[in-house]
Amino acid sequence: MNVLINRFRNPLFITFFVSLFSVSxxxxxxxxxSPIKIPLKNWSSQLVMAHVIGGMFESMGNNVEYVPVDxxxxxxxxxxxxITLVHxxxxxxxxxxYYNAMEKGGLIDAGTHDAVTLEEMGVPNWVIEKNLCPGxxxxxxxxxxxxxxxxxxxxxxxxxxxxxxxxxxxxxxxRVKGLGLAxxxxxxxxxxxxxxxTELKAAEKEGRGTIIFNWSPNFTDASGFTxxxxxxxxxxxxxxxxxSLETTGCGSPPGWLKKGANYKFPKTHPKAYAAFTxxxxxxxxxxxxxxxxxxxxxxxxxxxxxxxxxxxxxxKPWTVSVLGAGx
Ligand code: TMO
Numbered sequence: 001m002n003v004l005i006n007r008f009r010n011p012l013f014i015t016f017f018v019s020l021f022s023v024s025x026x027x028x029x030x031x032x033x034s035p036i037k038i039p040l041k042n043w044s045s046q047l048v049m050a051h052v053i054g055g056m057f058e059s060m061g062n063n064v065e066y067v068p069v070d071x072x073x074x075x076x077x078x079x080x081x082x083i084t085l086v087h088x089x090x091x092x093x094x095x096x097x098y099y100n101a102m103e104k105g106g107l108i109d110a111g112t113h114d115a116v117t118l119e120e121m122g123v124p125n126w127v128i129e130k131n132l133c134p135g136x137x138x139x140x141x142x143x144x145x146x147x148x149x150x151x152x153x154x155x156x157x158x159x160x161x162x163x164x165x166x167x168x169x170x171x172x173x174x175r176v177k178g179l180g181l182a183x184x185x186x187x188x189x190x191x192x193x194x195x196x197x198t199e200l201k202a203a204e205k206e207g208r209g210t211i212i213f214n215w216s217p218n219f220t221d222a223s224g225f226t227x228x229x230x231x232x233x234x235x236x237x238x239x240x241x242x243x244s245l246e247t248t249g250c251g252s253p254p255g256w257l258k259k260g261a262n263y264k265f266p267k268t269h270p271k272a273y274a275a276f277t278x279x280x281x282x283x284x285x286x287x288x289x290x291x292x293x294x295x296x297x298x299x300x301x302x303x304x305x306x307x308x309x310x311x312x313x314x315x316k317p318w319t320v321s322v323l324g325a326g327x
Contacts (some may be wrong), residue, residue, distance in 0.1 A: 029270045030271075031268070031269040031270065031271050031272050032269055033063055034063070035063040035064055035065035036054075036057055036062055036063070036064050036065070036084045036085070036265075036269060037064075037066075037067050037082070037083045037084045037085075038050045038054050038064055038066050038067065038083070038084065038085065038087070039066075039067055039077070039083045039085075039086060039087075040066050040067065040068045041068075041074070041088075042071070042164070042192060042193060043215075043290075044193065044219070044289070044290040044293040045088065045218065045286045045289045045290040046088045047293070047300040048289035048290065048293060048300050048304050049088060049281070049286070049304075050066060050087065050300075050304075051300055051303075051304030051305075052289065052307055052308055052315070053087055053276070053279065054066065054304075055304055055305065056275060056279070056308070056315050056318070057275070059308075059319060060271060060272060060275065062271075062272050067082070067083050069083060070166065071094070071166065071167065072094075072166065075094070075098050075107060076101055078101060078106070078107045078260055078261065078262050079101040079104060079105070079106035079107045079262070080106060081106070081262050081264065084262050084269075085110065085259065085260065085261045085262070085265065086098075086259065086260045086261075087259050087276075087279075089257065089258040089259065089260055090117050090119060090215070090255065090257060091253070091255025091256045091257070091258070092117065092119050092233075092253050092254075093119055093168055096241075102260075105263075107260050107263070108261055108262075108263050108265075108266075109258065109259075110258075110259040110260055110261040110265075110273075111258070111276075111277045111278075111280065112257065112258050112280070113256075113257040113258070113259070113281050113282075113286075114280050114281065114282040114283075115281060115283040116256070117216065117217070117255050117256065117257045118215060118216045118227060118252060118254050119168075119213070119214075119215040120213070120214070120215070120227040120228065120252045121160060121162075121172070121214075121227070121228050121230075122137070122211070122214050122227040122228050123136060123137070123209070123210065123211050123212075123225070123226055124200055124203070124204065124220075124223075124225055124226075125224035125225060127209050127211075128226055130207075132145070132148050132208075132209040133145035133149075133209060136226070136228065137227065137228050138228075138229055139179065139228050139231075142158070142181060142185065142211075142228075143181065143184075145158070145209075146158030148208070148209040149185075149210065153188065155186065157183075157185055157186045158184060158185045158186070158211070159185075159186060159187075159188055160172060160176065160185060160186070160187045160188070160211055160212075160213075161190055161196065161199055161210070161211065161212040162187050162188065162189050162213045163189070163190055163193065163196065163213045164189060164191065164192055167213075169240065170239070170240075171238060172187045172213070173187045174238070174245075174248045175248055175249055175251075177245055177248070178246070178248035178249030178250075179230075179249040180249075190212075196212050196213065196214065197294055200212065200220075211228070214227070216283065217257075217282075217283040217285075217286035217287045218286075219287055219288075219291035219295050221283060221284070223295070228251075229251070230250065231249055231250050231251060232250065232251060233250045233251050233252060233253035238250065259277075259279070261273065261276065271319075271321055275318045275319045278317075278318040279315070279318050285311075285314070288307070289303065289304075289307055292306060292307065
């Protein structure tokens with residue numbers, strides 16, 4: 001015992017142990033210089049967050065590459081390593097693709113953001129304040145006020161402006177049928193997210209009703225937007241999940257916002273991976289990323305640079321290794 005204690009007091013003996021750890025890589029695991037591949041999709045918060053995460057990795061000395069991807073195909077792309085990670089997995093529209101890729105192998109769960117998500121049809125608050133469709137946000141109000149939402153291209157019916165069709169396929173056309181609204185309502189697909197925001201501005205200027213697909217977190221959380229309350233979602237109600245016309249009138253479920261990664265990421269880039277798992281954004285943080293682009297008019301890249309500069313206290317702690325300074 002005495003011998004052991006004396007040995008621990010001997011600086012040479014301690015040095016010996018420290019260098020053993022270093023050689024084995026326990027204290028000095030370095031990230032690969034190969035680029036971390038970050039996906040670019042087609043909505044603002046995802047794009048700004050891609051550059052926020054890329055900027056965080058670059059601040060740690062990592063190389064990054066941005067890869068434009070189709071949303072639904074991105075989960076297979078993480079699985080086979082074409083991209084390293086996904087940072088905005090919205091439960092209500094992406095969990096099936098996410099869990100399918102996990103089940104096939106290659107995609108791992110990298111944690112959950114603080115934000116709770118919703119992807120749903122809704123109206124800007126002034127539609128309710130002006131009482132353009134009495135009874136909103138209860139969906140049953142839509143039975144009696146389709147004229148208020150008619151547009152030049154809707155043939156006298158009320159128009160539901162859905163996002164691009166590659167976001168949710170036929171979920172909304174099926175819902176309109178399932179709710180028994182198809183005689184008086186028609187779903188139109190927007191060409192891109194920008195078309196939704198252009199429509200919000202145009203409708204407000206013209207003082208007419210509008211109903212669009214939208215989501216939270218988004219910049220509209222701050223500007224005033226109300227989601228319509230549909231019959232509650234349950235697993236299997238949608239036609240794509242085994243439901244029928246009788247059940248597909250269900251609304252969207254509130255859900256989580258997850259991150260995922262290729263299973264090799266923790267091994268090739270242990271520090272970046274650790275930072276990525278710690279990273280978590282709240283509803284106002286994600287809303288502010290979108291607002292820099294959709295309200296302030298910045299590019300996604302510039303918005304990310306500004307967001308990183310304004311929020312160092314938020315993200316810098318994620319980059320500091322639990323093993324201490326210098327690691
Ligand atoms: C995937 N999105 C957040 C645009 O609904």
